[in-house]
Amino acid sequence: MGSRARPVIVVVSVIRLAQAADVDSVAAIEKTSFGDPWPKAAFRRLIGDPLAIFLVGGNSETPVDGYTVAVAVGGEGEVLNVAVSSEARRTGLGGKLLDAVLLELRARGVTVAFLEVRDSNASARGLYESRGFAQVARRRRYYVNPAEDALVMRAALAPLSPDETRSGREKFADL
Numbered sequence: 321m322g323s324r325a326r327p328v329i330v331v332v333s334v335i336r337l338a339q340a341a342d343v344d345s346v347a348a349i350e351k352t353s354f355g356d357p358w359p360k361a362a363f364r365r366l367i368g369d370p371l372a373i374f375l376v377g378g379n380s381e382t383p384v385d386g387y388t389v390a391v392a393v394g395g396e397g398e399v400l401n402v403a404v405s406s407e408a409r410r411t412g413l414g415g416k417l418l419d420a421v422l423l424e425l426r427a428r429g430v431t432v433a434f435l436e437v438r439d440s441n442a443s444a445r446g447l448y449e450s451r452g453f454a455q456v457a458r459r460r461r462y463y464v465n466p467a468e469d470a471l472v473m474r475a476a477l478a479p480l481s482p483d484e485t486r487s488g489r490e491k492f493a494d495l
């Protein structure tokens with residue numbers, strides 16, 4: 321080895337609003353992540369829906385490695401979907417996507433968020449618990465393919481701090 325320093329490659333995750341051009345990549349991740357995947361048309365309908373928050377995350381090499389979808393109605397939010405490509409899991413992207421969507425829910429005045437998760441989905445339950453969600457109910461045989469109970473999880477969301485109010489939405493670009 322010579323004495324010259326090796327170049328350092330820094331991979332920065334970028335979380336941003338989804339665009340129509342992202343839908344094919346999102347649907348491909350969805351298909352490999354779930355036994356009962358949403359159809360492509362469901363993702364297309366979310367683009368431009370004022371109640372929906374549809375974010376994608378990736379980096380300069382793979383612009384769409386994961387995504388999340390939530391809706392905000394009144395003071396309540398529901399996280400409807402989060403998935404990361406199998407190659408990119410356990411690198412922190414799922415957490416960043418969830419942080420970003422919760423930030424946007426808070427920016428829209430949401431004070432409580434709900435979600436459903438398969439009872440056996442340990443990775444997703446771990447992710448949600450790491451962000452303050454706790455189980456509040458069980459829905460028997462809610463899922464199909466395979467049939468399974470859903471756990472309903474809830475998290476209280478704090479109002480944005482003055483700092484977050486100033487810079488919150490800009491954070492999407494550098495999470």
Ligand SMILES: CC(C)(COP(=O)(O)OP(=O)(O)OC[C@H]1O[C@@H](n2cnc3c(N)ncnc32)[C@H](O)[C@@H]1OP(=O)(O)O)[C@@H](O)C(=O)NCCC(=O)NCCS
Nearest residue numbers: 353402403404409410411412413414415443444446447450
């Ligand atoms: C759930 C999912 C989105 C997590 O994404 P990810 O990018 O791997 O998650 P992260 O690397 O950001 O991990 C964040 C936290 O989640 C938890 N977690 C993630 N994977 C886990 C696993 N396999 N086992 C236990 N906890 C796990 C941990 O608390 C982790 O924090 P840590 O790395 O500091 O321990 C991903 O596994 C996935 O796409 N699964 C298939 C789709 C799915 O089930 N979505 C949820 C539907 S309800």
